[in-house]
Amino acid sequence: xxxxxxxxxxxxxxxxxxxxxxxxxxxxxxxxxxxxxxxxxxxxxxxxxxxxxxxxxxxxxxxxxxxxxxxxxxxxxxxxxxxxxxxxxxxxxxxxxxxxxxxxxxxxxxxxxxxxxxxxxxxxxxxxxxxxx
Numbered sequence: 001x002x003x004x005x006x007x008x009x010x011x012x013x014x015x016x017x018x019x020x021x022x023x024x025x026x027x028x029x030x031x032x033x034x035x036x037x038x039x040x041x042x043x044x045x046x047x048x049x050x051x052x053x054x055x056x057x058x059x060x061x062x063x064x065x066x067x068x069x070x071x072x073x074x075x076x077x078x079x080x081x082x083x084x085x086x087x088x089x090x091x092x093x094x095x096x097x098x099x100x101x102x103x104x105x106x107x108x109x110x111x112x113x114x115x116x117x118x119x120x121x122x123x124x125x126x127x128x129x130x131x132x133x
Contacts, residue, residue, distance in 0.1 A: 050116030061089025
């Protein structure tokens with residue numbers, strides 16, 4: 001399922017004219033978005049392999065939300081809001097993948113575990129699952 005999900009996310013990026021740089025970087029190199037180039041960089045060598053697809057979806061969320069990058073943020077509040085909305089978007093993309101592939105989830109913790117989403121974001125998954133009900 002992971003390969004299919006990664007392809008789904010790549011297709012999504014291309015369909016939305018978002019450039020991709022997918023590579024094997026240092027295990028501590030975080031995937032990121034470079035808004036000035038409309039580019040998402042995905043590290044497939046991240047130290048926790050289970051987190052790679054969600055990280056990819058999260059970064060696509062930044063691109064789709066039009067986030068301009070941390071260096072332009074005036075405050076932590078704005079940065080936190082941007083991260084929250086990128087998380088919402090990323091979870092939404094994963095749920096869309098599930099819907100299109102007849103994969104059902106009702107438990108947010110199980111969803112987090114399957115997709116490598118940190119459990120501290122379980123509340124975001126809960127919100128998105130409730131939207132589908």
